[in-house]
Amino acid sequence: MKQTIIILFGCLMSFTNVLGQGIRFSSAHNSWEDIVREASLEKKLIFVDTYTTWCSPCKKMDADIFPLKEVGDFFNQHFISVKIDAWNGMGVDFAKVNDVNEYPTYLFFSPDGKPVMRGKGAISAKDLIALGKEAIKNYQNGVSVEQIEDMMNKTDLSPDDFQKVLNYVRILRLPMVGYIERYLDRLPEDSLYNNTTFV
Numbered sequence: 001m002k003q004t005i006i007i008l009f010g011c012l013m014s015f016t017n018v019l020g021q022g023i024r025f026s027s028a029h030n031s032w033e034d035i036v037r038e039a040s041l042e043k044k045l046i047f048v049d050t051y052t053t054w055c056s057p058c059k060k061m062d063a064d065i066f067p068l069k070e071v072g073d074f075f076n077q078h079f080i081s082v083k084i085d086a087w088n089g090m091g092v093d094f095a096k097v098n099d100v101n102e103y104p105t106y107l108f109f110s111p112d113g114k115p116v117m118r119g120k121g122a123i124s125a126k127d128l129i130a131l132g133k134e135a136i137k138n139y140q141n142g143v144s145v146e147q148i149e150d151m152m153n154k155t156d157l158s159p160d161d162f163q164k165v166l167n168y169v170r171i172l173r174l175p176m177v178g179y180i181e182r183y184l185d186r187l188p189e190d191s192l193y194n195n196t197t198f199v
Helices: 002-019 032-042 056-065 069-078 090-097 125-140 145-152 159-172 177-185 189-193
Strands: 045-051 079-085 105-109 115-120
Touching (some): 069 125, 079 090, 115 125, 145 159, 145 177, 159 177
Antiparallel strands (some): 045 105
16 A cells, blocks of 8 residues: 555656646736736746637647747746736737737747737747747847837838838738738828839
8 A cells, every 4th residue: 555655656746747847837927017027027038828728729739849848948947938818817908909819829028028029820849949039039139019110100111111110020920911001001092003112
Protein backbone atom coordinates (compact mmCIF):
# COMPACT_ATOMS: atom_id res chain seq x y z
CA MET A 1 0.00 0.00 0.00
CA LYS A 2 2.77 2.42 1.00
CA GLN A 3 4.67 1.57 -2.19
CA THR A 4 1.56 2.26 -4.31
CA ILE A 5 1.13 5.69 -2.69
CA ILE A 6 4.81 6.50 -3.33
CA ILE A 7 4.47 5.47 -7.00
CA LEU A 8 1.28 7.53 -7.40
CA PHE A 9 2.93 10.51 -5.75
CA GLY A 10 5.95 10.17 -8.08
CA CYS A 11 3.67 10.01 -11.14
CA LEU A 12 1.78 13.06 -9.94
CA MET A 13 5.01 15.01 -9.42
CA SER A 14 6.37 14.15 -12.87
CA PHE A 15 2.98 15.05 -14.43
CA THR A 16 3.11 18.40 -12.60
CA ASN A 17 6.64 19.00 -13.85
CA VAL A 18 5.57 18.34 -17.44
CA LEU A 19 2.65 20.77 -17.04
CA GLY A 20 4.94 23.40 -15.54
CA GLN A 21 7.28 23.44 -18.55
CA GLY A 22 5.06 25.40 -20.94
CA ILE A 23 3.79 28.97 -20.98
CA ARG A 24 2.64 30.11 -17.55
CA PHE A 25 -0.57 31.99 -18.30
CA SER A 26 -1.32 34.44 -15.50
CA SER A 27 -4.88 34.30 -14.18
CA ALA A 28 -4.61 36.82 -11.34
CA HIS A 29 -6.08 39.74 -13.27
CA ASN A 30 -9.49 41.36 -13.08
CA SER A 31 -8.84 43.98 -15.75
CA TRP A 32 -6.55 45.05 -18.57
CA GLU A 33 -5.12 47.70 -16.22
CA ASP A 34 -4.02 44.91 -13.81
CA ILE A 35 -2.21 43.13 -16.64
CA VAL A 36 -0.42 46.32 -17.74
CA ARG A 37 0.51 47.12 -14.14
CA GLU A 38 2.15 43.70 -13.71
CA ALA A 39 3.97 43.96 -17.07
CA SER A 40 5.28 47.43 -16.18
CA LEU A 41 6.51 46.23 -12.78
CA GLU A 42 8.24 43.19 -14.29
CA LYS A 43 9.46 45.14 -17.34
CA LYS A 44 8.07 42.48 -19.67
CA LEU A 45 6.00 42.64 -22.82
CA ILE A 46 2.46 41.23 -22.77
CA PHE A 47 1.38 38.19 -24.79
CA VAL A 48 -2.38 37.66 -25.11
CA ASP A 49 -3.87 34.47 -26.49
CA THR A 50 -7.35 35.60 -27.58
CA TYR A 51 -9.48 32.48 -27.89
CA THR A 52 -13.01 31.08 -27.66
CA THR A 53 -14.18 27.90 -25.95
CA TRP A 54 -15.57 26.46 -29.21
CA CYS A 55 -12.44 27.11 -31.33
CA SER A 56 -10.67 23.88 -32.34
CA PRO A 57 -7.37 25.56 -33.42
CA CYS A 58 -7.35 27.22 -29.96
CA LYS A 59 -7.69 23.80 -28.33
CA LYS A 60 -4.88 22.47 -30.51
CA MET A 61 -2.56 25.26 -29.33
CA ASP A 62 -3.55 24.57 -25.69
CA ALA A 63 -2.88 20.85 -26.05
CA ASP A 64 0.15 20.73 -28.36
CA ILE A 65 2.09 24.01 -28.40
CA PHE A 66 1.67 26.13 -25.25
CA PRO A 67 2.79 23.26 -22.93
CA LEU A 68 6.12 22.73 -24.77
CA LYS A 69 9.29 23.44 -22.78
CA GLU A 70 10.98 25.53 -25.49
CA VAL A 71 7.86 27.69 -25.87
CA GLY A 72 7.57 28.11 -22.10
CA ASP A 73 11.26 28.92 -21.70
CA PHE A 74 11.02 31.76 -24.23
CA PHE A 75 7.63 33.23 -23.30
CA ASN A 76 8.06 32.99 -19.52
CA GLN A 77 11.34 34.88 -19.77
CA HIS A 78 10.10 37.74 -21.97
CA PHE A 79 6.33 38.07 -21.51
CA ILE A 80 3.47 38.32 -19.05
CA SER A 81 1.15 35.82 -20.77
CA VAL A 82 -2.63 35.90 -20.47
CA LYS A 83 -5.54 34.10 -22.07
CA ILE A 84 -8.63 36.17 -22.86
CA ASP A 85 -11.90 34.54 -23.93
CA ALA A 86 -13.21 36.87 -26.66
CA TRP A 87 -16.81 35.79 -26.06
CA ASN A 88 -16.95 36.24 -22.28
CA GLY A 89 -16.44 38.93 -19.64
CA MET A 90 -13.87 41.61 -20.37
CA GLY A 91 -12.86 39.63 -23.46
CA VAL A 92 -15.86 40.88 -25.46
CA ASP A 93 -14.77 44.53 -25.25
CA PHE A 94 -11.09 43.58 -25.52
CA ALA A 95 -11.76 41.78 -28.84
CA LYS A 96 -13.70 44.77 -30.22
CA VAL A 97 -11.07 47.33 -29.25
CA ASN A 98 -8.28 45.17 -30.73
CA ASP A 99 -10.17 44.19 -33.90
CA VAL A 100 -10.09 40.47 -33.13
CA ASN A 101 -12.47 38.40 -35.26
CA GLU A 102 -10.46 35.23 -35.89
CA TYR A 103 -9.39 32.68 -33.31
CA PRO A 104 -6.91 32.19 -31.93
CA THR A 105 -5.43 35.68 -32.37
CA TYR A 106 -2.14 36.40 -30.62
CA LEU A 107 -1.64 39.99 -29.53
CA PHE A 108 1.65 41.38 -28.27
CA PHE A 109 1.84 44.62 -26.30
CA SER A 110 4.59 46.78 -24.83
CA PRO A 111 4.84 46.83 -21.02
CA ASP A 112 2.66 49.96 -21.04
CA GLY A 113 -0.06 48.25 -23.08
CA LYS A 114 0.60 49.52 -26.63
CA PRO A 115 0.18 46.97 -29.47
CA VAL A 116 3.45 45.96 -31.13
CA MET A 117 2.57 42.76 -33.02
CA ARG A 118 -0.15 40.25 -33.83
CA GLY A 119 -0.54 36.78 -35.31
CA LYS A 120 -3.27 34.19 -35.67
CA GLY A 121 -4.18 30.57 -36.18
CA ALA A 122 -2.79 27.23 -35.07
CA ILE A 123 0.95 27.53 -35.66
CA SER A 124 4.08 25.58 -34.79
CA ALA A 125 6.21 26.18 -31.71
CA LYS A 126 8.95 27.57 -33.97
CA ASP A 127 6.56 30.05 -35.60
CA LEU A 128 5.09 31.14 -32.25
CA ILE A 129 8.56 31.82 -30.87
CA ALA A 130 9.44 33.70 -34.10
CA LEU A 131 6.33 35.87 -33.58
CA GLY A 132 7.43 36.61 -30.04
CA LYS A 133 10.94 37.55 -31.22
CA GLU A 134 9.45 39.83 -33.87
CA ALA A 135 7.28 41.50 -31.21
CA ILE A 136 10.35 42.14 -29.05
CA LYS A 137 12.20 43.58 -32.06
CA ASN A 138 9.25 45.86 -32.93
CA TYR A 139 9.14 47.10 -29.35
CA GLN A 140 12.90 47.73 -29.26
CA ASN A 141 12.69 49.59 -32.61
CA GLY A 142 9.77 51.71 -31.42
CA VAL A 143 7.34 50.39 -34.05
CA SER A 144 3.82 50.59 -32.68
CA VAL A 145 0.20 51.11 -33.66
CA GLU A 146 0.43 54.53 -31.98
CA GLN A 147 3.19 55.50 -34.42
CA ILE A 148 1.03 54.41 -37.36
CA GLU A 149 -1.93 56.42 -36.06
CA ASP A 150 0.27 59.52 -35.70
CA MET A 151 1.29 59.17 -39.35
CA MET A 152 -2.30 58.53 -40.50
CA ASN A 153 -3.50 61.65 -38.67
CA LYS A 154 -1.07 63.95 -40.49
CA THR A 155 -3.02 66.50 -42.53
CA ASP A 156 -0.47 66.35 -45.36
CA LEU A 157 -0.13 62.56 -45.65
CA SER A 158 1.74 62.01 -48.92
CA PRO A 159 1.78 58.79 -50.97
CA ASP A 160 5.34 58.19 -49.67
CA ASP A 161 4.16 58.61 -46.07
CA PHE A 162 1.30 56.22 -46.74
CA GLN A 163 3.75 53.63 -48.10
CA LYS A 164 5.60 53.91 -44.77
CA VAL A 165 2.29 53.38 -42.95
CA LEU A 166 1.61 50.25 -45.03
CA ASN A 167 5.13 48.99 -44.31
CA TYR A 168 4.53 49.35 -40.56
CA VAL A 169 1.10 47.74 -40.93
CA ARG A 170 2.82 44.75 -42.59
CA ILE A 171 5.51 44.61 -39.88
CA LEU A 172 2.87 44.63 -37.12
CA ARG A 173 0.65 42.23 -39.10
CA LEU A 174 -2.36 44.50 -38.77
CA PRO A 175 -5.43 44.25 -41.04
CA MET A 176 -4.48 46.43 -44.02
CA VAL A 177 -7.90 47.07 -45.57
CA GLY A 178 -9.00 49.60 -42.94
CA TYR A 179 -5.88 51.73 -43.47
CA ILE A 180 -6.30 51.70 -47.24
CA GLU A 181 -9.96 52.74 -46.90
CA ARG A 182 -9.01 55.58 -44.55
CA TYR A 183 -6.38 56.80 -47.01
CA LEU A 184 -8.75 56.67 -49.97
CA ASP A 185 -11.53 58.44 -48.03
CA ARG A 186 -9.33 61.48 -47.44
CA LEU A 187 -8.35 61.88 -51.11
CA PRO A 188 -10.24 64.12 -53.56
CA GLU A 189 -12.20 61.95 -55.99
CA ASP A 190 -10.28 63.15 -59.08
CA SER A 191 -6.96 62.10 -57.52
CA LEU A 192 -8.09 58.45 -57.46
CA TYR A 193 -7.32 58.34 -61.18
CA ASN A 194 -3.90 59.95 -60.81
CA ASN A 195 -0.81 57.72 -61.17
CA THR A 196 1.08 59.55 -58.41
CA THR A 197 -1.56 58.75 -55.75
CA PHE A 198 -0.26 55.21 -55.26
CA VAL A 199 3.47 55.63 -55.82
